[in-house]
Amino acid sequence: MAHLTGGGSDLRLDRWPPGATGGLQAWDATDEYLLRHVEASAPAPGRTLLLVGDRWGALAVALAARGLRPVAWGDSYLGRLALAANLRANGLASDAVPFTGADEPPPGKHDLALLRLPKDLACLEETLRRLRGALVPGAMLVSGGMIKHTPTRAWRLLEAIVGTTETTPGWKKARLGASRLEARELPPPPPNRIYRPLPRLELAGAPGVFGGGRLDGGTALLLRHLPASEKALAVADLGCGDGVLALALAWHLPQASVLGVDESYRAVTCAEANLARNESVLTGERGRVRFAAADGLADVAPASLDLVVCNPPFHQGHAVADTAAERLFAQAFATLRPGGRLLVVGNRHLGHHAKLDRLFGSHELLDGDARFVVVGATRGG
Template identity: 45%
Template sequence: MNSFTTSWGAYRLTRFPEDPREQLRAWDAADEYLLRRLAGETEEPAVPVALSGTVVVLGDRWGALTTALAGHTPVVQISDSYLGQRATAANLERNGVPAGAVRLLTTTEPPPERIDVLLVRVPKSLALLEDQLHRLAPALHPDSVVLAAGMVTEIHTSTLQLFERLVGPTRTSLAVRKARLVFSTPDPGQARPANPWPLRYALPDGIGAVSGRTVTNFAGVFCADRLDIGTRFLLQHLPPTAAAGGRTRVVDLGCGNGVLGTAVALADPRADLLFVDESHQAVASAEATFRANAPAGARAEFLAGDALAAVPADSVDLVLNNPPFHSHRATTDAAAWRMFTGARRALRPGGELWVVGNRHLGYHVKLRRLFGNCETVAANPKFVILRAVTSRG
């Protein structure tokens, strides 16, 4: 575990879930720069920011900002990430910050009605930032402080234009250790355009039961404006699920906008579905997609969680999964591995995990190691669909 030393104090922080093999830090130079600016330790201008009234932290990755500030002022944290909020809760506890000092809100919950200080850790998704600024801007007043931080690779002209358009006049700081600050002055008289989120689009033909159906995408969801080509490939090869006798229990794991699970419900209205994602926006999207399309009487639950951690062992017949991929290879591997091990535990004997992935990711090696078998259901030049079956005991 690493120690995050700031003028606000020194904190022991980890990501969630903790992975002892990977010592990735739970903060970065953007968090440090923001905290230094708040304490008045930067060049421009070297005056501390008064943290009074309602202080909101948006987009804190693993709770570094929230943990550092909550020992000094009550904080409302708004996050889309279940994993990020689990990390925040664990980091607060580890560092002795009373739980009452922080209110954890998700991006889908109503924000505070008045915000005096808005601190933004610029999210990776510009769409999520756009949606959140739309939701939070009405709570700002002319004296609200709005301060954002991000790595230079995360702050583009389009990012600054969003602040300019939705909050008010905006400028940036110099880059320090590849991080940058954004200062925005709220202009309550500003006419804001309508929030374009959620975005809906019609699915193409030729993808089975969901062909031509409309999917709903809240901001920040994977492939929010078009169908992913890997997902499309899996939709064309979904297994039949209708079980003789009982209902088939199916999990759409890492559900995004819920298109895979909704396809199952349309093909087999008796299926019993669970949609899981670590993004609250994704879970909301899946629920909206399912409700708009599923046949009457179709059953589904919607869960923000970490892979299959909350699903009982030996309770599921089929898991469908298009695992997350990031630029950071180790993170990708860890997430896929957690999903596959979770599926191995949650599946009943004879239950199946169907995975679509880029060929080069080599998921078959992991699946064979875990399940003792792995069959290629379909392949094209870019993707493979793999099927692993749990042994019958």
């Protein structure tokens, strides 16, 4: 666990899951700069403020420790778990900062909000549009990001969607922008992209959700290996994104109950909308396909699944992506029945087959192209 100092507090903060994040710090200079900004404006103790996208709860814990009453709105279920653990680690109640997932509107009405800028500009635009509803007229929104990850277009979006925005000089390679909420006639949001992963299935992407309305090359390869057998009765899509693999499984296996889990609330909302979009072409019992925000399969009963499919995350840097993938595969192993199978697709260079060997004892190479490989493993009896 690492310590964030400044503003008179010395905080113990960790990412989630603790110990599996490659020793990466749970805050950066953007958080420190935002905290300095709040301190300089000397807000009254007990003041409420809205935090948006506070990834591991660093801002929430620091501000709550200073006697303010932040409320958090975010997309990450892992971030929610980190927030509760970090509050506890610093002697605060684990629910001291209420958290609302991005599957719901931002909570309350505020005259001050802090936003960590997402890298994805479509996601920023959608966030800002939704955020307007949680700000009182004239409210201040202070946004921050690391300069190298913040294109000029991000500041332009703030001007266009929120109001006049003044940026600060860079500090420790971070920059802030202070925007005052002004009346705006916004054009309708851009439509979401639509694609067909299988001839009868139609899916829409959503801002901030993997794929952005296009079929990923790895997902396309894995789709060719989904079973069409009656035997797989309880199946799970681990890291479901827009729901593409879960819905394809539901299409191939009309008898199966299908669970799609993702740590992104936006992904779960998008997958649920895609389920509704395809309800008329899916046969079988109503309610057999379900999506949930979760830390992988952590809440699924051991030895209860026949099949797990997984296109694991790979964006967090090599070492972290590797640990994250292995952790998800270990969850799959624990939740599969003896004889149950895990199917994985991943970038060839990530060497997921070696992880399956460690967990399952062996693997099968099922397919591959220049970039991706599909590997399978069966849980022994």
